[in-house]
Amino acid sequence: MKNVFLYLTIYMFVISFAQDKYSTDSKGIKRQDKLAIEEALSKWDNGINEGDEGAVKALYAEKVLYYGSQKSREECVADKIKISQIPELVHSLSGEVTYTKINDDCILANFVRRFGSNNKGIQNYGTYMLFERINGSWKVVVESDAIKDKELIAQHKNPSLCYLDPATSTLTGTYKKENQTYTSKSGKQSEVEVYILELEQPIQVLPSISGDKVVDSTAKNFDIAVSQVSKIELMVSDTKPFDNKEGKNITVKGKLALPPNKNYSTKVILNDVVFVK
Secondary structure (H helix, E strand, O other): HHHHHHHHHHHHHHHHHHHOOOOOOEEEEEHHHHHHHHHHHHHHHHHHHOHHHHHHHEEEOEEEEEOOOOHHHHHHHHHHHHHHHOEEEEEEEEEEEEEEEOOOOEEEEEEEEEEEEOOOOEEEEEEEEEEEEEEOOOEEEEEEEHHHHHHHHHHOOOOOOOEEOOOOOOEEEEEEEEEEEEEEEOOOEEEEEEEEEEEEEEEEEEOOOOOOEOOHHOOHHHHHHHHHEEEEOOOOOOOOHOOOOOOOOEEEEEEEEOOOOOOOOOOEEEEHHHHHH
């Protein structure tokens, strides 16, 4: 009887552990995914301080939108390894990491990174990393911080950076039509034809900033707005210029915005679309 009780206890423990491992939090993120990213960040931080290239390299995807520029994994690693080569530099993660689920294979991590030297002072950087599940492992595809983003917005020189409404963006890519399922408020589904622009190069879409503050219309959606974007649904009112353009490279301009509901097929949409060429 004791053996039966022991086996039952072990069985219940295993079941409980498995349920806990695969449980989701209030944001819909699986605990195992969060733990995997936390472990990756810890190894990354230690690797930077110890000059361990392998540990740092393991965090990054092959290509990364790194502080506003497209960089290779090797370039990201080289930049971080410099820190360990200068004794007076300090690098550490501070406080709690917060996570936002973009989709099942894309999670945004926000945290404070402390960086500087004891001689010149240590500064806190509100840093974010966009993790994408690639071949079963979580890899960083976007890394930046609030201070750098503010500088980039002021410069507005990088073509891979675009900003949400009220800014106007000019974009080039392949134009095509797609059929999408539209769900009404009553739950009725119907097929609709949408216009899509597949970009030549992915862009990073940032919220619009006025002074030191994110514009109210995008503040609540900032976490989503930092994602890499390679596909955009076009809100076209004048369809005539798009006749016979399917499958061809075109250039359009308009105002990037976040979809107002779940009936849209892309992370961002382009409003007030004007055909350029």
